[in-house]
Amino acid sequence: MELKTSNSVDVVFFLKILSMIKTPSLKIKRERGAPGVKYVHKPINLLYYVDLSAKAWPWPIELNADELEKMLNNFGDEELSEFIADEIDGDGTVWYDYKSASSVFVKIIACKNCPKRAILNVLKRVIAKRLSIIGNIYQFETADALMFYGKNAVKLLRRIVKRVHYPLR
Numbered sequence: 001m002e003l004k005t006s007n008s009v010d011v012v013f014f015l016k017i018l019s020m021i022k023t024p025s026l027k028i029k030r031e032r033g034a035p036g037v038k039y040v041h042k043p044i045n046l047l048y049y050v051d052l053s054a055k056a057w058p059w060p061i062e063l064n065a066d067e068l069e070k071m072l073n074n075f076g077d078e079e080l081s082e083f084i085a086d087e088i089d090g091d092g093t094v095w096y097d098y099k100s101a102s103s104v105f106v107k108i109i110a111c112k113n114c115p116k117r118a119i120l121n122v123l124k125r126v127i128a129k130r131l132s133i134i135g136n137i138y139q140f141e142t143a144d145a146l147m148f149y150g151k152n153a154v155k156l157l158r159r160i161v162k163r164v165h166y167p168l169r
Contacts (some may be wrong), residue, residue: 015048018048018050021050021052022050022052023050024048024050025049025051026046026047026048026049027047027049028047029047065118065119065121065122068118068119068122069122069125069126072122072123072126073126073130077130080130080131081159081160081163082160082163084123084127084156084159084160085163085165086163087108087119087123088106088108088160088164089164091108091109091110091116092106092108093105093106093107094106094153094157094164095107104149104150104153104154104157105147105148105149105153106135106147106153106156106157107146107147107148108120108145108146108147109143109144109145110143110144110145111142111143111144112139112142112143112144117144120137120144120145120146121137123135123146124136124137124146127156131155131156131159133148133152133156134148134152135147135148135152
């Protein structure tokens with residue numbers, strides 16, 4: 001598992017997660033000039049990584065929707081809110097148009113052909129059941145998205161806003 005990024009916030013979270021498994025290694029490399037970046041002729045690339053066998057990986061590799069739903073149903077309200085916030089931090093978008101209160105939405109995305117897609121169905125059911133907030137799953141060309149609009153988006157954001165860590169949200 002490795003991370004190659006110029007976003008320092010990604011590095012912080014990636015290192016935190018990896019340090020739970022194993023101490024990450026670091027490669028430092030000079031790269032060619034970054035396109036579109038003025039005055040950067042030889043940027044430095046930091047590559048953080050850990051080498052693990054499948055047996056050493058501490059979390060389930062195959063995602064089981066039933067197990068996930070049981071786990072989420074056993075979460076307290078705070079834990080569930082934190083899980084949702086983490087999903088939005090990782091694969092989500094929060095959008096608000098200040099000109100129109102109805103232009104608020106929260107979106108969690110998963111690629112069509114990856115096991116993570118099952119999370120969207122589970123989240124939709126659990127959020128509707130536990131929080132009485134209704135979302136819909138929309139299909140796009142390469143990904144699907146669980147989306148909450150208007151009042152439902154605001155209700156969801158009120159529950160999770162303290163737990164969203166990514167500063168660009």
